[in-house]
Amino acid sequence: MTQDYKYIFFILYTGFSLIFLASFQIAFINHFSWGFNIFLILILFLILTKNIHSAIFFALAGGFLIDTVSFSAFGVTSLILLVLAFFLIIFQKIVLVTVKTEGILIMGVFAVFFYHFLGWAINNTLAEGQEKLSFYFSNSAFAAELLISAILIMIIFKYRRPQHV
Amino acid sequence: MNKSNAAVFFILFLLSATVIFFNQSGPVLFFRNYIGETLRPPEIIFSKAVNGILFFKSIFFDIKKIKELNIELTEENLELYGKVAKISQLEEENDFLKEKLNLIDKKSWETSLAYIIGRDFENNRSFIIDKGSRDGIVVGMPVVLRGEIVVGRISDVNYSSSKVKTIIDTQSKIAAVTALSKISGLAQGLGSDITLNLIAKNKTPEVGDLVISSGVDGLWPRGLIIGKIKNVRLEETTVFNSADIELLADFRDFNSVFVILNSLTP
Numbered sequence: 001m002t003q004d005y006k007y008i009f010f011i012l013y014t015g016f017s018l019i020f021l022a023s024f025q026i027a028f029i030n031h032f033s034w035g036f037n038i039f040l041i042l043i044l045f046l047i048l049t050k051n052i053h054s055a056i057f058f059a060l061a062g063g064f065l066i067d068t069v070s071f072s073a074f075g076v077t078s079l080i081l082l083v084l085a086f087f088l089i090i091f092q093k094i095v096l097v098t099v100k101t102e103g104i105l106i107m108g109v110f111a112v113f114f115y116h117f118l119g120w121a122i123n124n125t126l127a128e129g130q131e132k133l134s135f136y137f138s139n140s141a142f143a144a145e146l147l148i149s150a151i152l153i154m155i156i157f158k159y160r161r162p163q164h165v
Numbered sequence: 166m167n168k169s170n171a172a173v174f175f176i177l178f179l180l181s182a183t184v185i186f187f188n189q190s191g192p193v194l195f196f197r198n199y200i201g202e203t204l205r206p207p208e209i210i211f212s213k214a215v216n217g218i219l220f221f222k223s224i225f226f227d228i229k230k231i232k233e234l235n236i237e238l239t240e241e242n243l244e245l246y247g248k249v250a251k252i253s254q255l256e257e258e259n260d261f262l263k264e265k266l267n268l269i270d271k272k273s274w275e276t277s278l279a280y281i282i283g284r285d286f287e288n289n290r291s292f293i294i295d296k297g298s299r300d301g302i303v304v305g306m307p308v309v310l311r312g313e314i315v316v317g318r319i320s321d322v323n324y325s326s327s328k329v330k331t332i333i334d335t336q337s338k339i340a341a342v343t344a345l346s347k348i349s350g351l352a353q354g355l356g357s358d359i360t361l362n363l364i365a366k367n368k369t370p371e372v373g374d375l376v377i378s379s380g381v382d383g384l385w386p387r388g389l390i391i392g393k394i395k396n397v398r399l400e401e402t403t404v405f406n407s408a409d410i411e412l413l414a415d416f417r418d419f420n421s422v423f424v425i426l427n428s429l430t431p
Contacts, residue, residue: 023204026283026293027211031219033417037286052170060177064184068201069283071290071334074193074321075184082178089170126185130335135356 018058022065030069034144037115039066039081041152044111047088048104048157059085072123080118087114104157108150116142201293201323208282209295216420274386276309276423277301282326289416290334290356291317296424297325307385307425314413315339315378315389316422327424331416332391333359340382341391344375352376352391352410359392364406370394376410386425 021038029035039062046055063078070077088111095103116136124131136142187193223231279294279302296302308316308329317331330336337354341361348368350361361376374394380387395411 019203019207023207023211023283025286026204027208028215030284030286031212031215031417035286053173056170056174056177060181063181064196064200065204066286068197068204069285069291069293069328071285071330073185073188074197075181075188079178079181079185082174082181086174086178127335132356139357 018061018065022062022068025066026069033141034148035141036145036148036152037112039063040084040111040115041149041156043081043085044088044108044153045156047085047092048107052089055085055089056082072119073126076119076122076126080115080122083118084111084115101154104153105150108153109146112142112146112149197321198323201326205282205295205323205326208293212280212282212420275426277426278421279308279327279424280421281419284417289331291320291328291330292416294327294329294422294424295325297323297327299324301426302327302424305384307389308422309389309425310414310419310422313389315385315391316416319424329422333357333412338382339385339391340379341376342379343370343394344377346370346374349379349381350376350408352378359410359412361394361408361410362405364408366404366406369397369399369406370408372396 021042025038029038039058042062043055043059046052046058059081060078063081064075066077067074088107091107091110095107120131120133120136184193184196277296277300279296279300281292282295283293285291294308302319302322304319304322306319308318310316315332317329317334317337319327320330321328331354332339332352333354333356335354335356337352337359339352340349341352342349343361346368348364348370350364350370353360353362361370364370372394376391376393378385378387378389378391390413392410392412395409397406397408399406
């Protein structure tokens with residue numbers, strides 16, 4: 001019975017966390033011209049801490065929540081985050097064997113680049129070639145996101161998982 | 166990636182692809198509506214918090230900018246006084262002539278004020294407002310700022326919130342005409358900018374001329390302000406001329422918009 005309660009609380013906690021993070025992203029962070037993607041950082045963190053199942057689940061759920069405001073078709077962000085998670089899982093196995101801090105930093109930068117590239121590739125396919133690659137990369141928001149994401153993931157790892165850094 | 170993870174990934178990947186493919190189907194719309202409604206209360210709280218923070222930030226950090234802007238606006242205001250006097254004279258004449266010809270004023274839009282409660286990550290291509298189907302909002306309704314400046318159109322509607330795609334989105338196309346030189350074209354979103362395409366080769370719009378919706382597409386009401394001509398591109402190799410349009414306002418600076426409720430009705 002206690003185990004059942006634990007499960008119920010865990011599901012409720014996860015649900016509320018998702019709602020909190022998504023609304024914070026949509027209504028707070030996105031208001032500024034600079035920012036970062038909370039779910040991208042969360043997925044990266046979960047993959048680096050080997051919580052693969054959770055990472056895949058958060059990619060899907062987070063994507064759907066973000067898609068309520070995204071200009072792209074509903075489900076696109078989920079697909080982007082899922083594909084990104086897939087590549088990060090593979091990338092993590094290669095990178096984290098040899099390097100630690102540098103590996104985390106490289107993965108952070110790779111994640112942001114690949115997220116934007118996938119965003120362009122999928123939206124461009126759906127919009128029949130009308131999306132410009134420059135829109136996704138050549139702006140100050142992208143540079144800020146790259147920097148903030150890398151710094152955040154480094155800070156998180158420094159305080160949460162000191163054995164990895 | 167082990168077998169179990171790969172299986173979970175594959176199933177969820179298929180689920181995402183299915184949702185994209187059946188984007189406008191009943192179950193997907195219901196699911197999206199449900200998520201939108203769930204997110205609405207915390208989004209309102211966070212948007213109010215960010216507006217408060219930005220207000221106090223502007224008090225402390227933007228005083229110099231506000232002062233400069235104030236001087237600029239005072240000068241502009243003086244110029245506008247003269248124009249208003251001229252326009253009011255013309256308006257009087259216009260009313261008199263309308264009365265003589267028994268013409269009805271067609272430009273009587275019913276609008277609904279809506280607050281922005283969420284924004285897209287990719288610049289200003291879409292945002293969420295706090296009005297939905299319960300307030301009479303339907304897909305396709307034009308969204309404007311005060312002064313009838315075009316912002317975008319309603320793209321998705323939930324029960325108490327709606328998504329607006331702005332005119333800089335690549336899907337956005339508005340039949341437009343320049344206000345002074347009366348040159349027609351098609352205002353098209355480029356993702357981060359907007360351009361006036363399909364300008365006849367022998368026509369050259371003037372830089373600074375206002376671009377307004379012409380209404381010939383039947384989708385946008387006539388007379389809404391899109392922006393002003395920033396620069397004209399005349400190329401020998403192209404069939405049409407084109408021009409870059411400068412938006413009159415940064416959509417990020419506004420917390421509220423107006424939805425035109427009755428422009429779609431004939």
